[in-house]
Amino acid sequence: MNHVTQAKVVQIVEHSKDIxxxxxxxxxxxxxxPGSFVQLTLDLVTASDIWPDSRTFSIASYEKGVMKFIIKNVGFYTSKIFDELGVGNKCTIKYPFGDLFNKNSVxxxxxxIAGGVxxxxxxxxxxxxxxxxxxxxISLFYSAKYFNxxxxxxxxKEMLGERMEVFVTREKYSNCHNNRITVEDINRIADKETHIYLxxxxxxxxxxxxILIKNGYTKIYMDEWE
Ligand SMILES: Cc1cc2nc3c(=O)[nH]c(=O)nc-3n(C[C@H](O)[C@H](O)[C@H](O)COP(=O)(O)OP(=O)(O)OC[C@H]3O[C@@H](n4cnc5c(N)ncnc54)[C@H](O)[C@@H]3O)c2cc1C
Structure with a gap:
């Protein structure tokens, strides 16, 4: 059963103009x-109301008391969130959804494997x-256009050290791969029993x-993004 609650914004960290x-x-x-996602609406509703227009966001934190989301302004609703959801304002979230996490395989x-947001x-x-x-x-491959x-x-990096490899695709940056993640990179880290998340x-x-299917990998997991 999904849970509906109102939530108050206590902090906003500006990572860039659109994140x-x-x-x-x-x-x-x-x-x-961990790895769950929510439906977030700007409307203040309860579980018995008809669920209004909302968008899906992954939960970026795993701690009690607060929940963090990283939101990229890409279209209609995310720009409404950027315009209307300020510190002190409330929204409603319905959660948890998703089954990326499997306790039996930890x-x-x-x-x-992560791309951008x-x-x-x-x-x-x-x-x-x-x-x-x-x-x-675990190992993490994190790909982004620019290091920043x-x-x-x-x-x-502090948690994962060498277990995190960064792929920066639009600039040369030291201590990073300066290319997209290739199948050779994946083969270096993974074997056919590895659980691969996208x-x-x-x-x-x-x-x-x-690429993964073509190369014989079968344990592939992903939540579809827009
Ligand atoms: C499981 C899951 C988890 C997610 N987690 C996150 C998260 O943690 N953070 C996050 O930022 N996002 C996340 N998303 C994606 C997020 O839900 C979408 O970014 C959001 O729904 C976009 O809503 P929007 O109304 O702003 O964009 P919309 O206006 O609905 O646009 C959606 C997409 O279409 C494109 N688009 C819009 N208009 C046009 C046009 N005229 N021509 C061509 N393309 C166009 C936009 O660029 C955008 O990429 C997640 C999605 C899923 C499914």
Whole structure:
């Protein structure tokens, strides 16, 4: 059963002109798995109301009391969020959704592949693996156009060290790969038993899903993004 609660914005971090991190304090909390996502609406409604226009966002945090979202302003509703949802304002969220996380496989090998804002669900997943001393079971490939586009680079690097590899595709940057993620990169880290997660734009996910299937990988997981 999904849970509906109102939430107040307590902080907004401006990562760039079109990417913001929203920190929300929930009126009523319930347990959720890392990697889950919510439906967020600007309307203030309850569970018994007809659910209004909303959009889907991954939960970027895994801690009690607050929930963080990283939102990229790409179209109609996200620009409405940027215009109308300020510090002190409220919105309504319905959650949790999604089944990226599987508790039965946490002791097996995972490769998380992120494109741009697609890093968001991994922020809560990596935190879960850290809290449970399981970081050795995951690797992260994080691809972005420019180094400065990388979100939470410092904290991810601190948790993952060499287990995180960064791919910067539109500029040369030291200590990063300066190319798109290739199948050779994936083969270097993964074998056919590795659980491979994909999160990026629709074309990013589609492209890597095809590459993975063509190369014999079967344990592929993704939540579709716009
Ligand atoms: C499981 C899941 C998790 C998600 N998590 C996040 C998250 O954590 N953060 C985040 O920012 N987003 C996330 N998204 C995506 C987010 O829900 C969408 O970005 C959002 O729905 C876009 O809504 P919008 O009304 O602003 O854009 P819309 O106006 O609905 O536009 C949607 C897309 O169409 C494109 N588009 C719009 N108009 C045109 C046009 N005329 N011609 C061509 N293209 C056009 C836009 O550029 C955009 O990419 C997630 C999606 C899913 C499914």
């Amino acid at each position: 913001r991190e929203y920190v929300l304090e929930l009126e009523k909390e319930r347990k959720y798995n 002791n097996e090998k995972h490769l998380f 697609g890093i968001t669900p991994y922020l809560s997943l990596v935190k879960y693996y850290e809290l449970n001393n399981l970081l050795d079971n 586009d990388l979100l939470h680079y410092g904290s991810l 999160c990026g734009s629709k074309s990013f996910n589609q492209n890597y899903k095809e």
